[in-house]
Amino acid sequence: MAVTSKELATDALRQMWQIRLFEEAVEDLYGRGMMHGTMHLSIGEEAVPVGALRHFREGDALTSTHRGHGHCIAGGADLGRMMAELLAKDNGYCRGRGGSMHIADVATGNLGANGIVGGGVPIAAGAALSQKMRGTDNVTICFHGDGSVGEGAWHEALTLASMWDLPVVFLCENNQYGMSMPASKAFKVEHISEKATAYGIPGETVDGNDLEAVAEVVGRAVERARRGEGPTLVEALTYRWRGHSKSDKNLYRTKAEIAEWRDRDPIARYAHDLLEDEVLTQEELDAIQAAARQDIRDAVVFGTKGAEPTVEEMLAGVYAPTPEEVQA
Amino acid sequence: MAVTSKELATDALRQMWQIRLFEEAVEDLYGRGMMHGTMHLSIGEEAVPVGALRHFREGDALTSTHRGHGHCIAGGADLGRMMAELLAKDNGYCRGRGGSMHIADVATGNLGANGIVGGGVPIAAGAALSQKMRGTDNVTICFHGDGSVGEGAWHEALTLASMWDLPVVFLCENNQYGMSMPASKAFKVEHISEKATAYGIPGETVDGNDLEAVAEVVGRAVERARRGEGPTLVEALTYRWRGHSKSDKNLYRTKAEIAEWRDRDPIARYAHDLLEDEVLTQEELDAIQAAARQDIRDAVVFGTKGAEPTVEEMLAGVYAPTPEEVQA
Amino acid sequence: MSRTMTYAEAVREAMALAMTRDERVFLMGEDVGIYGGAFGVENDLYERFGTDRVRDTTISELGIVGMGVGAALMGMRPIVEIQFSDFTAQAMDQIVNQAAKLHFMVGGQANVPLVIRAPGGSGTGAAAQHSQSLEAWFAHVPGLKVVMPSDATDAASLLLAALNDPNPVIVLEHKLLYKQSFEVPDEFPVARLGEGRKVTEGTDLTIVATSIEVQRSVEAAKILAERGISVEVIDPRTIRPLDTALILESVEKTGRVLLVQEAAKFGGYMAEVSATITESEVFGALQAPVKRLCGLDVPIPYNPNLERAAVPQVEDIVEAAASLVEAW
Amino acid sequence: MSRTMTYAEAVREAMALAMTRDERVFLMGEDVGIYGGAFGVENDLYERFGTDRVRDTTISELGIVGMGVGAALMGMRPIVEIQFSDFTAQAMDQIVNQAAKLHFMVGGQANVPLVIRAPGGSGTGAAAQHSQSLEAWFAHVPGLKVVMPSDATDAASLLLAALNDPNPVIVLEHKLLYKQSFEVPDEFPVARLGEGRKVTEGTDLTIVATSIEVQRSVEAAKILAERGISVEVIDPRTIRPLDTALILESVEKTGRVLLVQEAAKFGGYMAEVSATITESEVFGALQAPVKRLCGLDVPIPYNPNLERAAVPQVEDIVEAAASLVEAW
């Protein structure tokens, strides 16, 4: 592992634990009938958003996916408001209107999860266009799944972003499957990152379960974008431990495969490396995990106490008020 | 020039002349107010469809574009019915309902021109899927412009066709521009054919003004498809002498550039090569041109004499009759 | 004789029947293979018919529908599944500009016997991008036929009819109905597209409803019967072309009509039914204004109470119906 | 003081004004740069404002609109031009599932102040894929605002209003109007979205019409005046949200209403207006059934006579209006 500071490591590990425990809590709440809808868990993929967003600055933006809890947490969102949203409460990020699939934290630059596969990719390019037109050195990180690579939206966004050298990092979280379609079958290339050549931009594949490797590769892409040299396609290889969503019977993959990837747990691996490299002690590791656990407990409490949203306010929330309406 | 038989050469040259003279006639009719709508002329690009369709067989299919007269003629359509269609007559291919942008000759495997950029590309893949599922060795030739490469439809079709090894040749007629957008600016690759690697299929660029070269390169792609080895992306470099359509003021390109490409006239060049290689004599060349001119004259006469379509039949033409409706 | 079956099972049985009877029929879509379909509709179909006829695609809605168009043009009978009807937004060009118009545009030279299946509706907590009822878009497209089965028998019978039709048919199934069980006949009749169904007989009020609102209206009719109000529930089943005669006949008899749809009110399908009634010769027989009961004009919210409030429930229908009868 | 200007010039002037006043405003689209726009609307805008603010894109409608969404989310005021409104079919996901819903889905955290301009309508001989009137689709989408300017002043005033609005607004211009000249004020007022306009005053009949049918209705009103029939023509201008009060007031006064749209009848926008009227308190004031005069239920044909027959012309309006007044 690349050497890292104690502070960075502590933050990163705590965020990974927050993601993992947040999702385990969500799973539990769902199982107990306290949460409804569907859910897409990113357990096993935590290193990607946490590594990628190490370079995130004020004014940067990100777009996320249906599997977006990790992006949101790594982006710095408030866990309580996230949990409140998933519990469909008025004090949630989306006032209970969006839920997991539309969670957003615009104040920290998270433009939102997206229920549409590929839906966020052109939006990311547009955010980057804004950053470029304003003459900033900000960048946009576009999280997207391997499955979204089959969408026309993905292609159009890469075409436009590369033509205009926009400051965007297309970060493909290749967790090996769409819902059930293996990426290896869907795309006749060895690495999705090879598709970058079609857009005349750099492409790179990284071990998505290695937090520091992700931070390094995405860091290079971010720096390139900040320098005005345009987009990069980064592919992070990872795996979702859970099924696609609650309807998944896991018929399309083997128990052995799942077990193999569980052995590459990005959290355990990072903790192990930090211990081995003497960045953190076992007590410190345990304390981080415990702190994250407390963060999630607090979040659940906060969420559970939220008020129920009202129909009246929902009706008033379809359109943003015009300046005249605000005055009146 | 690769050696070719007298018969093939005669046919090819006559077809190229038919296309050129058909479009000149159309231009003239339009100028005289006898034709309405808009029109997209392929003058200067005639070698591509004629060369590409040398390998066309019974059961093969093609999809075409808004600039589709050449594809239609090279596919073997009747010139009179084509002209009648452009003259909006009931004896036209589309009974006056479609015009130039929707001209089709389904009996010869031409599934139709398309007013939608990229619209025909997934349709071509679907035709090839049918050919494959039926166990034939037929192929589909998908003509498309360089501009359509920016469409999501193009990407999705190439993704699916390559995944399933479909017998389709994606033939990109790169005439250097969309409407005004230079392909060289739009796509950050030197050759559009390089994009093939993103789909794990072969890509090849050919001089689209060299008929025999087109025939050879597309021939290889067709053979590959017939063998069940899947699609190929062929890029034929060519140029449209005329503006995009009647609204074009040609501001985005120089007179010098146009002149340079006129010097590479695919018809004059082919005729010259045939003479030089002693495949045809000057008299034979002249006779071929004269015959084509007569073909077009006949077509105009046929078209002009067509009847006007009626509103009643138009109304009856929106839905195909069901078996019960046919019986009744 | 009859038996019990879920709506999803009925769809599956109809597809299996069609594939058994007609080798041109095949199915394409996302996760329709080993996953068994996002809603389990396909289940083991891929095992029974093989991966050649039950084809798992990449996530490329526009491409998939386009391939369906191409295959249909070549004489196949493709069924294309769009995982949620919301994602027809990605495929509108192929549905509307290609499939629906091709027969007309080519002057009858070809048909597009394509069946598109797509589940709509809310009630699953999937929020605004996975819960829409978009039938009004499709009903407005000349060249399309549009059906909305409201029970298991119709889900099968209308699908079989769609597969016999030479035109493109879009089948809008309902997610909440999939798991619901219904009595069904031993053998599914083939419906006639364009023929509605009188679900209950009544004398005081006509309710015209679609999809799940038919079920809710029948429930409401039972409650209203106890209050002495006799309701005739009409299910158009095919919303384009509409069985106007059946509706007008009923309205003429009852003199009052309530139109119920799940979709947002403004610009929705029931506006057409309303206009059709008031424009017709039964205008004079109306004893009360035509009234609509529709979804609220909001994107579907995540919160379960808001979601429930956003679309007509049984009690809303009871109330609207009673007030219509009692006030007029 | 007033001056004369074409509808296209008015659109251009409004864009120029907005770009001058507000540096966040910029324009993206296909061939909006040096080509000057497919209909010449942009003309020399790119010279005046530079290629950074007048951006030529690749042919990628979904991508372009998506980039507009992203830029708008980040506080820019993008105008996106879709070359023909038919190609909104490619972009429906970004228009409907993203732009329209984002404000709601994220609980008000963000707005999407995006303006989409797209010309619709028939009459140019461009056939079925270049001539549609698709306003009914957009009018049915909660979260969108939809305007249809019928003259040069409105083309500018509504566009300026759209650019002031914090919500996504789609401006459906009309191709045939672009070249038409109108008297316009020296300075364009900023319209209020949602406010209709009484174009002529009358007492016998109300005509509600949109886009070019407003012009045709005014022509018809002149002819009808000669026949002693006094017509009040109402142009809603914004079709979502609709100025219901203005329409109802007029209908209450005249007791008769004719609704005129170019779009195909079945499921069209005027069905909503019809239903709104008959559901309202003016139902009792109706002296005649509400009548619609619409396009035929066909794809727009190429043949000029058929094309003319496919949509309401002045004489059709005269006839329909007269028969409504004379029969009732």
Ligand SMILES: Cc1ncc(C[n+]2csc(CCOP(=O)(O)OP(=O)(O)O)c2C)c(N)n1
């Ligand atoms: C346009 C669209 N098509 C299909 C879906 C249904 N769907 C939701 S997630 C998913 C798989 C996405 O795969 P990937 O992009 O790899 O992300 P992952 O779920 O693996 O994180 C599918 C098919 C959707 N939400 N949007």
Ligand SMILES: Cc1ncc(C[n+]2csc(CCOP(=O)(O)OP(=O)(O)O)c2C)c(N)n1
């Ligand atoms: C979906 C769509 N977008 C835009 C257009 C308008 N348009 C028609 S042709 C054209 C340029 C096409 O360029 P290319 O594919 O290179 O074909 P060429 O005209 O050069 O033969 C454009 C933008 C269209 N018809 N369809």
Ligand SMILES: [Mg+2]
């Ligand atoms: Mg994946």
Ligand SMILES: [Mg+2]
């Ligand atoms: Mg071109």
